[in-house]
Amino acid sequence: MTSLSQLASARTLALGDGRYYRTIVPGVLPIIAVNAQGTTLEVQRWGADFLAETFASPTWPSDAKEPISLTVLEVLNQYLKVDDVGIVKSTIQAAATIYPLVYRHTVSQPHDDGPWKLMLSIKSNILQRMDSAPPGVRICCVKFVQQVVLVQTPGMPVDPRRPEQNDISLTILPRDHPLMPYGNMEAEGSGLLDRLLDIIHGNHGEALLVTATLNALGMLIQRRPMIANRILSSVLSFNPLKLANSPMTPKSKVIIRSIERTTRALLLNVSRRNPDANLHARINQYLDRIARMRIDVFDESNRKRPAPTEPTDGLDTSKRQRLGAVVPNPAPVIPPLPPGPVSFRELYTLNTDANTANFDVQIFQDRETLYRILVPILHSVDEKKLGQALNIVRTRYLAKSEEAARNNANAANGVSVDDDEEEYEPDFEPEDAEQIINRLDSAPPDDGPGPASSAPLAPYKLPEAPPLTEQEAQRYGDMTIRRVFGMLSAIDDASMKSKGSKGGFNRLAATTYDQDASITILCRLATRSAAGLDDPDGNIKSEYEVAKKGSFALSETIRDALFNYIMYDWRRRIDIAINWLNEEWYNDQLQVQAARQKAQAAMNGDAANLPVPKSNYRRCALRLLDGMMAYIESSDKVLVRFISEIPELDREILQRMKKMAEDPERVSLSIMVLQFLYMFRPPVRDITVDVLEDMWRTNDRAKPQAKKLLSKWRPHVLETENEVKMEAMNGSYEVQPVS
Template structure:
């Protein structure tokens, strides 16, 4: 027992190491497999449980590559077979079935590539047969794991879509990858077996609903099948439309049955809602919506308790049947007495006394200052105001209004301006003093000791506000400038993406070369602003010390608007690549601005106006000539990754950009390596030869290079070279004759 515990401790240490760093899996698994292998009845059940759990966890982890995982899976197959055939512990069996579900696609892909590996496939068939035999009579937990395994078998043995025929290693493992004449896994047999297993899953859904966990587990597996295998989605959805999740309503309505029905109904509704969200315009959207509405009505009829109760009998209130029941008179609801409203005290009245209608003295002790956050106070006051009776609120407002009017009439009014002027002029009248004369110091002391004045003021005194000036913001660091610049760029791109790209009505704008670049706020205006910010910033807005040559020959690089320019260029590039077919005009405008900026910089450099004053050095050649070319090549490489042979928009793009050279046109040769895009590459070169005479020599050179190096593109290039450069073909024929001789 101590040796078993010691082994478990070592195994847990290895497991923790693999979980922390997935690259250790290929090293740890070969050392773990001999320890966890089945070695007869004398082995430790704890080791087997740990081993089955470890294999299920390891092969379900997406953290390590599939190629290495497939090699380890082949080594673990015999251990899983022994677990399923020899061990009777349910915990070991459940983990072994889960591990087999993760391993099955890997073994299937191995068998597709190695049709002569009969031994491995026989081991896998033994595991699959044992698991399928357990589906009907095993305990519920084991059956749920078997359902997961069957889902993987149906996924693998059903035809799936091909994402990219040129990269088969990235395609989903499915029956589509199996050759028709495969020796071990015949195509027709595999497809028939997958169809039969799918029928078994659907039979579980339509079977006994007493085991809700098994039903919900099966429904959850159907969601992935609908998403990843469109070829079987019609069959699954048609079966679900005939599915009744409230099947237990015919049984006694116990609390357990209610919980089971709610669980199955919610899982079914979530499955269909997710299907409808992933494809809102699909052919089954209307049927799914109708099924959900019908299921909602059924759920209300079955599970809503309010509709199942008997309504209360209607009592007679007119007294027409005194023999059966006591005469009932009309009921009157007693009106609660209205609490007395306190009268205002004599003398000065404060705001609190004016608005207080309650007789409870404790309300005056409540301090509103305890609410530091105004939002918290609003969350309390607004619901209280909603709960107040409208009639009581109106009555209270009228009482406050009458109080205010009474106080306004009782308060002395200020004398009119005419009377004040007359009093000021009548200075000679005798006015005796009726009290002791107090000096200024006594009056100030009396005012300091007096209580604060809480009476209603007669008027608000006039007060002139003093001038207020905001404090100056601290200077920004270089990192903050770059960050805020990136934020501004992202905001402009978001505005650009939100602008309607549909063609608008023609506006009365000034045309020609003297028009404004951004006369309104449409998409073209924002594009122009972004392009010129990216290009013109490197033509004089950058740090004047940028690009200075040091005395050791190195170039001093400093942060400035060049960083902002690169950020704007990246934003424009990403915006174009997201929908490059519709935004090809933006790409042309951007590259035109880059080319124009390069020409202006080159002209200024040749005139000597761009010298920076340090040893007479001029801006770098990359800033003058390389930015346009770098942008063209980057955008062209991004487009060529997604372009197809029928996308004629590439002809427009190449023909309308202002500058072409050999490096740019060499991309057509690279594109012609794909057989489906040879005609498009030749079409671009032919169009440029016909309509852009300055690059004719380069176009013919690229065609000649394509003819010499690409055998698949040779017939298409030969048709054009026969007209524009026939001597190349004659040289090829002479060389062929010499070789034949």
């Protein structure tokens, strides 16, 4: 049990991440082998299932599966000799997925003949089970034969430039391969295809095998166009209703329906994928013929004589008329009146036909027309039927009159109408103490002013929630922020932009309820919530100080979340970064303005002790720029846009361009940013030229490009440098006196 639990843990690890398969499979092979020490049948079953699941898993590529598949061939060969249906089925499934990998390995390395010999032994064992094995094993054999036919039939033409994308087929096999002769492989594939087609034309008693073969043929038609016509011709000559010629039983009916539906689904998929009009006509003609045959088989009403609808006891009306016998009139069936009060229409309605009962005589506007219709009808009424109808209406009227009188008398005496009926009252068991308490709690109070229905309802007020501590408020705020950013990460930016949200200076935040509105709200929560809270105020209460600290911490949490959200895909989310920095700069300006107003109000006091507002904009801008510097490439022109659109630049921000120029591949991008700022942001021209001059003096790789710009913007720097060089050269050539 310990080994099984450990193996199950390894399987769970591999299912979570496909990269572990290449290390787990070699580790478990010595444990699950047939000749391993201490192995049991349960371990071998687990091993067969694990190998079938491993090589069918799409979580790791076929290139990584190929070397691992060569190591498990010996284990699969041993499993085929075990007398257990479950092990054999899983082994055949694993062999079906491994066969193309071993084939490709042998094609590329013909000198390595060991894996191919083992694969031939496994293939021979499986093909021998095709006719005599249990149905479940035979279905797995059909899957294996399908893979062999896929591999050993010509596929699409190969592309020598992209060998990794070529399909594994007979096309990649050289004509002179020493281990796999081309002619033998092609003939074997054609013979196995005939073997599959013989299954659908053979005995239909095994419906699962026939449907499995039809499903296997569908993939062959799709992936091997060279043999598609051959398969379709065989399928179109196939009779899925073959069992209808034998005596029909419930089992045979189910088998016929299953095979017929699978065949119809196969042909409809082929018709949908193939644009050939002639093929569509052949398939539609075949499906129409099968549909007619199905109706003939299952519609018993068309094959049998219907049962007689007339009575056979000699009392049929039409026959008695011919014989001259007296036919007794059956008693009319009158529907009962509904309970409760009834209308005159319901009282006089005796015909159950809804069309007659709902007929409105008001449609006859002309009385003369109504008289011409009504008088002949009254003359044709049978007197006996009219008398019966009058008696029924009289009986109804009397019954309703007695019921109304009885109800009035009971109401006058205070007796309920339902008191006359005898109710069923079961003998309940004695209630225990807990049941009595629950019943008393749910009962209305006895000392009330009157019935519960007449008492006014008192206003209900929910109890106030307990106050949150600072830690709880911070934790709940962090949870909300993470939830909001998780929702934003799931939104596709392209789909949000396609909605046509209005931008520019006239837009309003949170009017479109999209990603842009959510980001704007978060940016303003991060910036405006902390505005003014750092200023000391002696009149602030202690409980407000707690909220102040919590608000400030919440704003920092939002800033951290915004930074992480932008850096996750900063090239696409550069607009969000620019909007965030604009909000930070605007908030800093508001704080500076508020500080100046306080300074003017405190001119008579000690204005020197007023704190300087903290600049969040500069700190966030440097943080974003430092984060981008690690990932910026020479082709990322988005940096030019970011530097040019942020609201304020200083020397420390532009010094990042000098640091980025230390990378030889990003020198041109740094020079481009400085050149753009000099041309389109005149307020920072002096800082830009200073940074460029510093770059020219300290960075040899940037000197040629920086020199071109300095010759236009600050030529005296180059002239001074030339004079210094000339003086140095003249001093070096002075004649030294001989001592």
